[in-house]
Amino acid sequence: MTSRDSPDGTARPPRTTTDAPSSGRGASRRESTLRSRLAALRVVLVALAVVLSLFGGAVAGPAAAAVADDDGAAAGGEATAGDIVTPALESGASEAVSREISGGFSRDMFTGTAGDPVEIRHVADASGDDTAYMLVGGNRLTDSGGTVGFVDVLKVTGSSTVINTRLMGTDESNVDSCANVTCDLTFKNNDGEVIAENLSALHNERSIATGAAGLARPLAPERYRLAVTNGTFIVRDNGAVDPVKVAAESDLVLRSPTFHDEVEVFTTADGDVIADGEGDDTETLADLRTYGTDRTAVTKGDRVVLGFESTGIWGALSHFAASEGPLESDTSMNHTALERLLTAEEGVSLEIRQTNPGRNDRAATFDLSDADADDVRVFLADGTELERGEVDRAPSRFYLAIDTSDGGPFTDDPEPGDEYAVEFALEGTEGERYAFDGGGPPAAFDPAPASDDRVGEQYPYHGIDDGRVSAEATFSIKERFLRYDHVTDDRTILVEAGNGTITGTTSILPSAELSATVVRDTDDAPNRTESELTVANESFSVDSGLAGVAPGTRASYRLYRGQSLQDSRPVLVVENATSPAKLWFRNETTTTNLTVTRGESLANLSAAIQNVGQLENREQLTLDVDDGEIVEERYVTVGPQRTKNETFAETAVDLEPGEYEYTLAIDGDSVNGTLNVRADPAVTRLDESGSSGESDSSGDVSTDESGESDADTGEETGEAADDGGEETGATSGAPGDGGETPDEEGPATFLPFGIGTRETFGGTVLVGATYLLGHWV
Known part of the structure; x- marks a missing residue:
């Protein structure tokens, strides 16, 4: 017989024949039996592969699994954590190379x-x-x-991997992104066709909107899929990117940043005082508080x-600080990192300005x-007001210590x-958003x-409807002073013998060098x-060592800052410093x-001071009568422990x-007297008419409020006056007084008859009237 090449190009072995006759039916039966045996062998081999796969998955466990790249896997197959793929054996090849990854x-x-x-x-x-x-992102997020x-x-x-979420996806990414380093990646479509072998090529696949390397703005607050895989991915028709095999899977959920609208303000001592000669690098935030005060x-x-x-x-600040890792709490950093952040177009601003300059x-x-x-x-410090993520690896509060020298x-x-x-502000304009420039x-x-050219910087994480947010505070500068509680005009410090302490108020802060x-x-x-x-609560005290010393004792006082003389004064011990x-x-x-x-005069009025x-x-002495x-x-000036008598001989009463x-x-002090x-x-x-006025003698004739004297009423003589016996204006002692007799101020001259001059004169008139008229009036 003539042999033929197999369809796959391999030479078939020659068929062996025997002398025994055979019919076509027998040959067909033999071929059918061979096919059945081959099918049974294939089933056994598949079953063996399944058993080995299950056994390998059980050993790896759910926390860390191993995956192998099977290039012959179905393009649309779902990734399953823990799969192990046995290398397929092909005719003419000894075995395929396995790519095994484990993770969790x-x-x-x-x-x-x-x-x-x-x-x-x-x-x-x-x-x-x-x-x-590790795949980051690529998954569908919402039901939209x-x-x-x-x-x-x-x-x-x-x-572990620390991801700076402000830099991820940019040319400054802090991780080994396959966008910036060489990787062995394969991206296939649903039909199993390779459409890209790196992230850049995937991005250039215009028909698939994956955003693989084309961030519109910094990484947004969203949920991002995390998967440990071996570098082969399926790009779905909707743009989602799935790993073909997954050793482990999780999610990264990024929350929106938050801002505290209050500024903490306190004052602290100079760095040299706190460091005590050991250098500024030893200074901590706790030191600032220890040597400071909340004002x-x-x-x-x-x-x-x-x-x-x-x-x-903090992602941007970490970058500008050129830190190999994330910034840590309870540490300090050079101010130049903050300066770079403020001058970058990052929408973070800090302004400190004087509000009360002179007119010119x-x-x-x-x-x-x-x-x-x-x-x-x-x-740097951990914040106390804002909620942080569970895996955030940076402080959330920073303190700026500024020297006022x-x-x-x-x-x-x-x-x-x-x-x-x-x-301190995060800049933003409603209707505008931060956006990257270029691909x-x-x-x-x-x-x-x-x-709009009139729009300034935009904070990267403000939304389209967000505007500027700020935190504000104030502070003032005051002179450096010590003010002693008890001091004389000649700068003498007064110390009470009872306690011997010099006290006062001060603007200086707690310091051991005074x-x-x-x-x-x-x-x-x-x-x-x-x-x-000793300084506390803006007050100071110092032991003079003069407790129990007799009042009137004098001493000298000198104040030093380190070895520098700051003040020199006399001291006087007194009973009462107030x-x-x-x-x-x-x-x-x-x-009295x-x-x-x-x-x-008041010559006999004596004030013993x-x-x-x-x-x-x-002091001023006052007499008020x-x-x-x-x-x-x-x-009046009086010496110490002296008494002085003051009289008022020049003051007439x-x-x-x-x-x-x-x-x-x-x-x-005051004294009352009579x-x-x-x-x-x-x-x-004398009165104005020229008649005699009142005498200062106690024998004056008294008058009532109407100006009538007791003699005018006739009540003292017991005489009764009838209508015809009333006195007329012709007999009045003062014209125009309505017939009333004016007071006689001079002393009366008494006669042997027991009546005075006034009575005698009046009697003479009455007698004359009786004689002329022939009857009594």
């Missing part, structure tokens, strides 16, 4: 914040020269049917500390670009009295220009006391009851006879 994730879902670094903990290993990959619009494939090894008034030369809290900025002065502003490491330091980071040196406003991988910090030395001369040798000046030169009245020798004759302190004092009827004021109250007052004024018996006062 520590979580079913990883939750982080868009814009911040996140840590994905996993197991990803490959055998031989194979490479393990849309996809995540992002596909990235990373080379992964080890136990917005910053002492000139100290530092103001401003705390800001936000998420979504420019407002001072904070200039971070002109600062050095001694002027500004950045401290001359030559610092302000355009003009801060001066006491200056006031400043602080504003992928795009430049991370080169956004496309806004549609100390005082007090030296007191004694008969034997100088007595010296050295004490630290009233060290108090003037008091000695009540036992001060007049005095009688004078009208017109005399005692100085009960240890300092000479000069009857609420201002007589007022006398003078200054021109008051009507009577009783008057008076008050003596000096230095807050002044009795008596009439002068030698004085007679």
Whole structure:
């Protein structure tokens, strides 16, 4: 017989014949039997493959599975974790090369914040020269049917991968993205045809909208599929990208960033004080608080500390800090990283400006670009106000410590009295969004220009309807001072013998480098006391070592900052530091009851003034009689522990006879007294008509309120006046008084008959009338 090549091009073996006759039916039966045996063998081989596959999956377990690339797998098959594919044997080939990958994730879902670094903990290993990959994204997200619009494939090894979500998909990606490094990838369509062998080619496949390397903007807050795989993927008709085989699967859920709209403000000491000569690198945020106080008034030369809290900025800040890994809490960083973030078109702004410049002065502003490491330091901390993702690997709060000394980071040196406003903001304009400029991988910090030239920077994670958000605060600068509680005009510090403590208020902060030395001369040798000046709640105290020393003792005081002399003053020990030169009245020798004759002086009014302190004092002495009827004021100087008598011989009493109250007052002390004024018996006062006026004698004839005297009424004589006996105006003592008799002020001259001159004159008139008329009137 003639032999033929097989359809696949291989030579068939020659058929062997026998002499025994055979019919066509027998040959057919033999061929049928052979086919049956081959089919049975094929079933056994398939069953054996299934058993081996199940056994391998049980060994790998659910947490870490191994997958092998079967290029002959159905193009539309679903990936199943834990599959192991036995190499297919082909005629003429010994065996195919197996690509085996094992892996697993520590979580079913990883939750982080868009814009911040996140840590994905996993197991990803490959055998031989194979490479393990991790798919990020590519899956359908919502019931709307849309996809995540992002596909990235990373080379992964080890136990974890930190992904900077602000940089992922850009030319600055911090991971080994297959968009930036060489990878062995294969992308097939549903028909099993290879449509791309790298991410760039996949992106250029215009018919499939996967967004593989063409981010429109930084990675959005969405859910992204994570899968450990071997590099072969199926691109579905809807754009979703699935791995053919999956060793492990999880999800990365990125939340929207949040912003805290309050700024923390406190003040702290200079860095040299805190570091104590060991260098600024030893300084921590805890040190700033220990040596600081919660107030917005910053002492000139100290530092103001401003705390800001936000998420979504830490991926960019980590990049500008050139950190090999994510930034960590409770550490510090160079301020230049923050300066780069603020000057990049990232929509993050910080402004500190003076709000009360002089009329012709420019407002001072904070200039971070002109600062050095001694002027500004950045401290990182975990936030307390904003929610973070479970796998976020960055702080959420940063503190800016700014020196207010001359030559610092302000355009003009801060001066006491200056006031400043602080504003930290994420910029945005409604209707505008941050967008990358150009294709992928795009430049991370080169956004496309806004549609309107008047629109400024846009924060990458603001939505189309979001606008600018900001946090604001204020602080002021005040002078550096110590103000002693008890001091005299000549700068002498007063110390009470009871406790010997020098006290006062201050604008300086707690510091161990301020100390005082007090030296007191004694008969034997100088007595010296050295004490630290203790500051708390803007008050200070220092032990003078003078407790129990006799009042009047003097000493010297010197204040040092380190070894530098800051102040030098005399010290005086007193009984009462609040009233060290108090003037008091000695009540036992001060007049409190005095009688004078009208017109005399107050020479007998004596004020005994005692100085009960240890300092000479000069105060005003005041005498006030009857609420201002007589007022006398003078200054009195009294030496320490002395008494001085003051009289008022120059002050005349021109008051009507009577009783008057008076008050003596000096230095807050007062004495009340009574002044009795008596009439002068030698004085007679005349009225305007020229008749004799009242006498200052006690024998005056009294008059009632109507001006009538007791004699006019006739009540004293018992005489009854009838209608014809009334006095007329012709007999009145003063014209025009309505017939009433005026008061007679002069003393009456008594006659032997028991009646006075006035009665005698009146009687003469009556007798004459009787004689002429012949009857009594």
